[in-house]
Amino acid sequence: MTEKLIDRLPAPEIAGVVIPWFTPRDRPGPDRLSETAGLVEALGCELGFIRPEHVRQVNSSFLLSGGLLDRMADDIAETNATLAVIDAALTPVQQRNLEKRLGVKVIDRTGLILEIFGLRARTKEGRLQVELARLLYERSRLVRTWTHLERQRGGGGFLSGPGESQLEADRRMLDDKIVRLRGDLDDVKRTREVQRAGRRRSGKPVIALVGYTNSGKSTLFNRLTGSDVFAKDMPFATLDPTIRRLDLPTLGEAALIDTVGFISDLPTHLIDSFQATLEESLQADLLIHVRDRASASDMEQAEDVALVLERLEKESGLPLPPMIEAWNKMDALAPERAESLTALAAMTDDPPAAAVSALTGEGLDALLALIEKSLLRGRTEISLTLGPADGKARAWLHQNGEVLTETQREDGQTDLTIRVSTERLGQFRGEFPDLAAGVSIL
Structure with missing residues (x-):
């Protein structure tokens, strides 16, 4: 009996992925392909196919033009894909039309990231933030398409207009839920402020790790604190912020915070919803920007992180704390390249940097010394x-x-x-x- 039940477990989803690009500057390189494949894997799907597609002329109904769409439909049929991922922003109409044309569920980049966040959320706060982001996203997808959605006729004469439509009812229902969730998250903010006030009263410095997703923040966090926070080579392995004790060589006890990773084109809904969590970074005494120096897209990823931090600074009204950089994944580089970057980090002062390997522990003494030096500056x-x-x-x-x-x-x-x-x-x-x-x- 048990064997039969096991045999009947549903097969994993198979995803077909297209990454549209429009100008030579947008053309995705190997790192972008790897990142998107990692997002699909993080969702628990098998990858049927993935490729970039040059969209020379945007089709307002489908985004993809006829030939590209036909090719995608053929590949979905050939690989038995059950999910189509368009790694770009789709309008509600484009998403619906693609689903009709391809015959499978279609999600865009925002939907993909939201699905992953839904899987990763473990705490009550995390689940609240994911649910708020999902509702904000869903509300933006509500469009008027059918007149038969009118639920009732208003008034008594034949000239009276339609009453509340299903569209309006759905929007009102979502608005009510959003208001309730925002209220719950305000409670979370107050709780976090009480916790921060306690840490401030203790006089112990607070340090926050920030960085692009999959840059090795959680591995570095575990290495520095002796913790066993979930760390895996996939996007958004960490979602809920984690705080642990960090023992500094001369300053003694500090608090280290591991935060959710950033990503290019991070959806606005996520930044809005996760502001209570992301503001933990802005309330710290020091930020450590963890960079994957083994990635060919390291500079672009660093720019993406800076953009998110600037937006948080602007919207929260809180100034950015002092920042240093941890140049991570030295172990993944050729010895000559790692040696060169280590020497460069020692000479870099804007911002100060230390070359490390969170995996092997190499360079941690230099990083700890830099942390103390930066804390003592203020x-x-x-x-x-x-x-x-x-x-x-x-x-x-x-x-x-x-x-x-x-x-x-x-x-x-x-x-x-x-x-x-x-x-x-x-x-x-x-x-x-x-x-x-x-x-x-x-």
Whole structure:
């Protein structure tokens, strides 16, 4: 009985993929083909075929012109594909027409990424954000196509217009769900702010990993923290942000955050929906941009990451934290190339960089030293003497700074040496003006 049930498990979807390009600048190279194939694999599909297609003249009904469409239909039939992926943006009409013409389900780049995010979401927050992105995407696909969608006639005379159509009802239903989800995500934002406030009070620095998807962030995260966060050579292996303790050589304990990876043409719906998660990066004391230096598209990927960060900075109103780069995957390069990049990283200062291999651990000491150096750039060492009645100020300094030395005098006063950020030092002077004059910068 069991064997029969196992035999009847559904076969995996087979996907046929076309990557349209319109100008020589858009022509996808091997890295783009590999990235799209990885997205299909991340969805759990088998790849029937994948190829770029030069669209010389856009067909408003199908995007693809007649000959390209006929070729795709033939390949779908030949490979028994059950899913067609157009790695570009499709209008709702184009998607519907393609499904009728090809006889299989059709998804575009945004739909593909949304499907993957739906599979990857593990936490309640992740599922909320994916659901919001899906609803925003679905709402943008609602189009008026049939008059028979009118649900009822309004008014009593024959001239009265149609009542609420199915289209309007669907849009209203989606709007109601979107409002509820945004409310739930506002609760998530408040919870995250409370957690961030707790980390700030502890005085421990917060460091966030950012980078293009599949650049090795989670592998580096595991290497630095000794964790076992899911890390795999596929896009969006990490979706929900993860925070772990990081022990720095001289500064001691810090918090390290692993975030969702970015990707070229990251859908607007995803950026909007995942803002609560992505803002974790902007609230950090330091960003580490993890780059896959073994990729031929490394420079383009770095530009994509910069564009997303700039958009987040603009929309959230939060300034970007200081940033350094981890040039990852040195182990995947020829020894001469790896040696050259390691030397170049040591000389690079805008932004500062360290060449590493998250897989082998090579270069991690240099990265940790760079992390500490970058954190200390925005921190100041001060000395201060407190009296017995200054317990509140002493507690504040322990919560918001790093107390390096604390010596009790016989007269009851206490000499302290503290490392504190410039921002926190300004806050201390504002909150304890009577003690501000006694602060000495070391």
